[in-house]
Amino acid sequence: MTLGQFHKMHGLGNDFVVIDAREYALEIYPVRAAAIANRKNGIGCDQLIVLRSSDKADVKMQIFNADGSEVESCGNATRCVAKLLGDTTSIETEGGMLLGRAIDGGAIVDMGKPRFEWEAIPLAYAMDSLHMPIGWEDLHDPVVVNVGNPHVIFFVDDINNVPLERLGPIIEVDPVFPEKVNVNIAHISGNSIYLRVWERGVGVTLACGTGACATAVAAIRRGLVKGPVDVHLPGGILNIAWEDGGSISMQGPTTYVFSGEADWNNFG
Numbered sequence: 001m002t003l004g005q006f007h008k009m010h011g012l013g014n015d016f017v018v019i020d021a022r023e024y025a026l027e028i029y030p031v032r033a034a035a036i037a038n039r040k041n042g043i044g045c046d047q048l049i050v051l052r053s054s055d056k057a058d059v060k061m062q063i064f065n066a067d068g069s070e071v072e073s074c075g076n077a078t079r080c081v082a083k084l085l086g087d088t089t090s091i092e093t094e095g096g097m098l099l100g101r102a103i104d105g106g107a108i109v110d111m112g113k114p115r116f117e118w119e120a121i122p123l124a125y126a127m128d129s130l131h132m133p134i135g136w137e138d139l140h141d142p143v144v145v146n147v148g149n150p151h152v153i154f155f156v157d158d159i160n161n162v163p164l165e166r167l168g169p170i171i172e173v174d175p176v177f178p179e180k181v182n183v184n185i186a187h188i189s190g191n192s193i194y195l196r197v198w199e200r201g202v203g204v205t206l207a208c209g210t211g212a213c214a215t216a217v218a219a220i221r222r223g224l225v226k227g228p229v230d231v232h233l234p235g236g237i238l239n240i241a242w243e244d245g246g247s248i249s250m251q252g253p254t255t256y257v258f259s260g261e262a263d264w265n266n267f268g
């Protein structure tokens, strides 16, 4: 029996099961991660977060999407882990080294430097990442940014008029994105951004922290806004600051829902 404690948390409705496995051996593989994330038969979440001990940072964070795929970065989970572990926490991820600080009601995190080279997104072949010469139906001229994980961003007049549930899964797996992609639909109003996200390996979520970071960076690079910006997602607002050449700072709320215990051998 591998009985372990877990925490249920969310950042703006993007919800997580957080397992602190720093003190015991726990094997997580895609089928097990998907079984834990399953909302009908499992515990249910958008992402499963597994904390491991690290020799480079205070903690190592493993991130699994609801479909069981392991990914490099998750902004809302980074805030939740920073809040859970206290004051200032260095967090090792596959997408890079992150730094989080708990604040009243949430956390502020340094999400590292964004990347724009086509190989770093990654794209299948060389292309202008600030104006991709490609489109899907009425969505065209996107920006691509890697903030630890890959994002494509479309700026549109009306985010609610885009059939994201239909186009998201098509764009996510387009061969131009060899590691798939998170799909962001954004509208600029003044110095604010309104955003809906189709998350790779999950679907439409109430909020995506890395999506908010990538979209803010894309809008700043295009000269559409000046940082810092408020990014309005269906689940609430994130504040993102970035200057060219620097790290992205993200500030926003976190919510602790409940804690529980589970026998991980019962999953997958």
Ligand SMILES: N[C@@H](CCC[C@H](N)C(=O)O)C(=O)O
Pocket (backbone or CB within 6 Å): 014, 046, 047, 065, 071, 072, 073, 074, 075, 076, 077, 149, 150, 182, 199, 200, 201, 202, 205, 207, 208, 209, 210, 211
């Ligand atoms: N919810 C996340 C992003 C999680 C990973 C993403 N679905 C991917 O596959 O890259 C966030 O808050 O950033």
